[in-house]
Amino acid sequence: MQHRVTFIPGDGIGPEVAKATQRVLEATGVRFQWDDVIIGSQAQDLFGTPLPESTLESIKRNKVALKAPVTTPIGSGFRSVNVALRQTLDLYACLRPYKVYPGVHTPFKDVDIVVVRENTEDLYSGIEFAKDTPEAAELLDFVFNTTGEKLKNDSALSLKVISQTASRRIATFAFEYARQNNRRKVTAVHKANILKFSDGLFLDTARQAAGGYPDIEFTDIVVDALCMQLVRRPQQFDVLVLPNFYGDFISDLCAGLVGGLGLAPGANIGDDIAVFEPTHGSAPKYAGKNKANPIAMMLSGVMMLRYLGEKDRADKLEKAIAEVIAEGKDVTYDLKPDPADSTAVGTSQVADAVIEKVKRG
Numbered sequence: 001m002q003h004r005v006t007f008i009p010g011d012g013i014g015p016e017v018a019k020a021t022q023r024v025l026e027a028t029g030v031r032f033q034w035d036d037v038i039i040g041s042q043a044q045d046l047f048g049t050p051l052p053e054s055t056l057e058s059i060k061r062n063k064v065a066l067k068a069p070v071t072t073p074i075g076s077g078f079r080s081v082n083v084a085l086r087q088t089l090d091l092y093a094c095l096r097p098y099k100v101y102p103g104v105h106t107p108f109k110d111v112d113i114v115v116v117r118e119n120t121e122d123l124y125s126g127i128e129f130a131k132d133t134p135e136a137a138e139l140l141d142f143v144f145n146t147t148g149e150k151l152k153n154d155s156a157l158s159l160k161v162i163s164q165t166a167s168r169r170i171a172t173f174a175f176e177y178a179r180q181n182n183r184r185k186v187t188a189v190h191k192a193n194i195l196k197f198s199d200g201l202f203l204d205t206a207r208q209a210a211g212g213y214p215d216i217e218f219t220d221i222v223v224d225a226l227c228m229q230l231v232r233r234p235q236q237f238d239v240l241v242l243p244n245f246y247g248d249f250i251s252d253l254c255a256g257l258v259g260g261l262g263l264a265p266g267a268n269i270g271d272d273i274a275v276f277e278p279t280h281g282s283a284p285k286y287a288g289k290n291k292a293n294p295i296a297m298m299l300s301g302v303m304m305l306r307y308l309g310e311k312d313r314a315d316k317l318e319k320a321i322a323e324v325i326a327e328g329k330d331v332t333y334d335l336k337p338d339p340a341d342s343t344a345v346g347t348s349q350v351a352d353a354v355i356e357k358v359k360r361g
């Protein structure tokens with residue numbers, strides 16, 4: 001069977017890690033029909049918008065996309081096209097598995113954590129009011145009139161939005177994932193001791209959802225304690241379910257535990273559409289240098305194969321990647337004990353090594 005997949009090569013290191021991933025996926029024998037589209041500044045230049053309708057149409061039609069990182073201008077310019085894509089397609093669950101592969105240089109052994117991050121709301125809902133605008137002044141007045149709290153006149157404000165609907169569906173997603181993948185525990189992460197209404201709602205809703213899954217253990221933890229526990233004893237955690245904002249930095253923390261961003265895959269999943277992409281960004285300083293580690297994107301490709309029902313070939317590709325990591329020879333600079341190691345290979349050579357393992361079986 002041939003799978004039609006939307007292919008988004010992104011920018012920065014994106015095109016290189018995307019090409020390497022496309023090559024190893026094709027080496028598994030799975031047949032793809034790639035639908036190439038662009039987003040970000042390339043699309044801005046060509047179509048006058050960073051997220052063209054034709055790109056969205058392609059993803060909606062194919063239901064599955066493989067996406068490399070895309071740069072977001074800092075401070076000015078368009079808002080994150082990555083966030084917009086997740087919100088527009090209602091890809092409400094960000095799924096990120098973090099495990100230590102043998103051979104990886106990390107003091108943390110036997111880590112196997114799955115982060116399930118809510119993707120559509122919280123502080124990233126995009127509702128912000130700039131300093132010295134009539135809207136900010138109106139909101140400051142509203143706060144004063146309703147709470148008696150006099151905030152500083154030169155404040156900028158960003159809204160933290162947590163709904164019961166979004167909390168329920170992300171908690172349900174986490175429990176369903178746990179059940180289908182033989183995981184034993186789901187931990188809800190929050191700051192409900194301080195943010196009683198927003199995070200309090202998230203926690204209450206997760207607790208209610210837990211009632212429907214008596215076979216899965218449920219615990220909760222405040223996000224600051226989680227940070228400490230993750231570096232003390234990460235092995236105690238299994239599936240973590242988090243609101244969007246905490247999910248962002250806990251994801252990077254977990255990536256650090258298992259060997260860095262070059263090994264951290266991910267997927268953004270909605271009810272019937274899924275976009276697979278690594279956790280890392282476009283690392284512009286390495287763009288075009290054949291230096292970036294393609295493994296995070298390759299492992300995102302493994303997740304995509306499983307989503308497409310190609311379980312055996314997914315296992316085969318993951319095994320080949322794991323062997324390349326374990327041998328430690330054909331890996332990029334970030335996987336060497338010394339990043340300045342001159343034996344580090346480039347992005348495309350990692351793909352060559354993985355393909356050789358896949359072919360050998």
Ligand code: NAD
Nearest residue numbers: 068069070071072082261262279280281282283292293334
């Ligand atoms: P980044 O992940 O691009 O890079 C941080 C550092 O991590 C890099 O300097 C590099 O040292 C290392 N790194 C990242 N990926 C690597 C890889 N595959 N191999 C080897 N080393 C790697 O994060 P950033 O610098 O904060 O962001 C750069 C740009 O990427 C920004 O415009 C940001 O908005 C964007 N971004 C996009 C996505 C996405 O498309 N989903 C995600 C995060 C960041």
